[in-house]
Amino acid sequence: MAPAADGKVTGLLAATFTPFTAQGEVNLSVIGPYVDYLKEKQGVKGIFVNGTTGESMSLSVAERKVLAEEWCLKAKGKMDSTIVHVGCMSLKDSQDLARHAAEIGADGIAVISPSFFKPKSAHALRRFLQEVALAAPNLPFYYYTIPAFTGVNVPVRDVIEDIEKLIPTFRGVKFSGSDLLDFGQCVSYSQPHWSVLYGVDEQLLAALAMGANGAVGSTYNYMGCYVNQLISAFETGDLVTARTIQFKIQELVGYAIKLGFDIGVNKQLMMEVSGLPLGPPRLPVMPCPPNHSKLIIQKYHSIFD
């Protein structure tokens, strides 16, 4: 997946963690070194900020703005794409963040459906997305589905039907669900200038076979270098190598799920692998228990070293 000349997003994007101080305040000073780590050590060429992994729904709008600004600033000239997630429960907050993302030079915005008052139809969801997109009329727009978290199960294929008539800036989907029927139908309907990006890292290979243009995920923070090898192997038709790497990722994620995988555990793993001081997660997410962190990092090294 060579970078496309037309700005189309391809390859691997890391869904970044939000660095906090030990006291739980946003810690902007880590973002510069974090970008360098992703580029130099993980070979990651894009970032997806303030998403699920970044605990966006636990951040204030003001925090999301300073974070987005710092990520864009530090990623400039280093990352091929910086996508800022701007979805909120309130349309007004989402529009505010969308306008802000345009001002700070983000390469695109993504929006998750509101999940307290859930849209009851594809139409309602499309109208919400449209109103957010209109606040940043020049920015590439991505719909982000993550049904396990939102409880919103509107088929994405229904959301994207003739979507450019509503949202001329529509450029793709970040698909963090395991419904490969819906995913395949999105790829099959996708336009040449769209990117259909997959977000369930432990089954990326299946999505690549189905035609994914790229991947956005939390584990690319610390396994990006291996997943780049998986993608290259897939592209050269070496499915044996691609599967070997995918199975290693499944072994780690499967192990973490058994222990209780959440953003606290995931963030701890990233801190241990990268050495970056990312701080604790924010309540209600709890910090990773020290015994779990030890076991998971041992597992990581036993699989990848």
Ligand SMILES: CC(=O)N[C@H](C=O)[C@@H](O)[C@H](O)[C@H](O)CO
């Ligand atoms: C819930 C969540 O964080 N999903 C991420 C992206 O959407 C994934 O990258 C997962 O963290 C990853 O696939 C591990 O399960």
Ligand SMILES: CC(=O)C(=O)O
């Ligand atoms: C994983 C992902 O894409 C997110 O954190 O939003």
